[in-house]
Amino acid sequence: MPAPEPTLETALARYLRHVTIERGLSPNTVEAYQRDLEVYLVVLAARGVTTPAAIGSADVTAFVHELRDRPEPLSATSTARMLSSVRGFHRFLLEEGLVERNVAADARPPKLASRLPKAITVDQMAAILATTDGDDERSLRDKALLELLYATGARVSEVVDLNVDDVIRSSAESGEGEAGEHGTADVIRLFGKGGKQRIVPLGSYARAAIDAYLVRARPLLSARGKATPALFLGVRGARMSRQNVWLVIKARAEQSKLGLAVSPHTFRHSFATHLLEGGADVRVVQELLGHSSVSTTQIYTLVTADTLRDMYTTAHPRAR
Structure with a gap:
C-alpha cells in the first residue's frame, strides 16, 4: 500500500x-x-x-x-x-519526488529598481566614531563595537555572534585570556551566511579599541551576568543582541548631530565604498565582505563612479 x-x-x-x-x-x-x-x-x-x-x-x-x-x-x-x-x-x-514538475519555474518577480547602497563620507564616519570617546565602560564597548563594524564591514549578525576567542592575537600566547599581555588583537574570525568562515584584518584603530575594551570594560560587564564567551556584552553582562547594536548606532548617530539615518548596514556599505575609493581591488573587497559572487560586490563600484562623476561635474570647467 x-x-x-x-x-x-x-x-x-x-x-x-x-x-x-x-x-x-x-x-x-x-x-x-x-x-x-x-x-x-x-x-x-x-x-x-x-x-x-x-x-x-x-x-x-x-x-x-x-x-x-x-x-x-x-x-x-x-x-x-x-x-x-x-x-x-x-x-x-x-x-524530493513530491511533485512531477516545478510549476513555479516560470514565475518571475517584478523588476526591481536599481538601488545603490547608502554610504557616508569618511569625515561623517569619523564624527560618529568620535562620540564614543570616553573612559567609562559603555564608551569603551561602543568604541570597540563601532570601530570593528567599520574596520571589517561585518554584518550585525556576525558581530553579535562573535566570541572572545574569535579575536586572533599576534602573540603565540593568543587565546589564553583577555589581557593585553597576551598580544595585540590582529585579525577577527567572522562566520557569515551558511556558517562560512573568513578572517578579516583589523586596522590600528579597531585593534586599540578592542584591546582597551577587553582589558578595561568587558571584565566589569561580565561580572554582572552569567559567564559567557560572547565578545560584546550588554550592561547586564549578557551577549548583545542585534537590537542592542541598532540602538547603540542610533544613539551615537544622533549624538554626532549629523542629521543622518545610520544603521549597521551603513557601516558595511561605507567600509566597502571607502576601500574601493582608496584603490582596493573589487575581488579583495568581495572576500572581506564574504560575498559568494563578485557581482554582488560590484554594485559598490557604481557608488564610487557616481562620486567621481559628481566631483568631475563640480570641478571641471567644461563639465557643465
Missing part, C-alpha cells in the same frame, strides 16, 4: 529542516523562508489546495496577484523575496 501523500504543512516542515541542516542557512534566513511560505500556504488553502501535487501554475500566479492586489501592496523587493522563497520550495518538492 503506497504511503499517503504528505500535506503542504508536512512538506514545508521537511523543507525548513532541509535548509537548516543540509544547506546550513542561518536561523534568521530560515525564519524568513518560513514566514513567506506560511503566507503562500494560506493562499493555497483558500484555493482548496492541500497537497504538493495539487499545486498548479495558476495557483502560483494567484499568489503573485494576491501580493500585488492587497489593500497595502508589498514593495517590489518584498514581492520578489517572497516569490524567491516559493520557487525554492518548489525546487525542493521536485528534487
Whole structure:
C-alpha cells in the first residue's frame, strides 16, 4: 500500500529542516523562508489546495496577484523575496519526488529598481566614531563595537555572534585570556551566511579599541551576568543582541548631530565604498565582505563612479 501523500504543512516542515541542516542557512534566513511560505500556504488553502501535487501554475500566479492586489501592496523587493522563497520550495518538492514538475519555474518577480547602497563620507564616519570617546565602560564597548563594524564591514549578525576567542592575537600566547599581555588583537574570525568562515584584518584603530575594551570594560560587564564567551556584552553582562547594536548606532548617530539615518548596514556599505575609493581591488573587497559572487560586490563600484562623476561635474570647467 503506497504511503499517503504528505500535506503542504508536512512538506514545508521537511523543507525548513532541509535548509537548516543540509544547506546550513542561518536561523534568521530560515525564519524568513518560513514566514513567506506560511503566507503562500494560506493562499493555497483558500484555493482548496492541500497537497504538493495539487499545486498548479495558476495557483502560483494567484499568489503573485494576491501580493500585488492587497489593500497595502508589498514593495517590489518584498514581492520578489517572497516569490524567491516559493520557487525554492518548489525546487525542493521536485528534487524530493513530491511533485512531477516545478510549476513555479516560470514565475518571475517584478523588476526591481536599481538601488545603490547608502554610504557616508569618511569625515561623517569619523564624527560618529568620535562620540564614543570616553573612559567609562559603555564608551569603551561602543568604541570597540563601532570601530570593528567599520574596520571589517561585518554584518550585525556576525558581530553579535562573535566570541572572545574569535579575536586572533599576534602573540603565540593568543587565546589564553583577555589581557593585553597576551598580544595585540590582529585579525577577527567572522562566520557569515551558511556558517562560512573568513578572517578579516583589523586596522590600528579597531585593534586599540578592542584591546582597551577587553582589558578595561568587558571584565566589569561580565561580572554582572552569567559567564559567557560572547565578545560584546550588554550592561547586564549578557551577549548583545542585534537590537542592542541598532540602538547603540542610533544613539551615537544622533549624538554626532549629523542629521543622518545610520544603521549597521551603513557601516558595511561605507567600509566597502571607502576601500574601493582608496584603490582596493573589487575581488579583495568581495572576500572581506564574504560575498559568494563578485557581482554582488560590484554594485559598490557604481557608488564610487557616481562620486567621481559628481566631483568631475563640480570641478571641471567644461563639465557643465
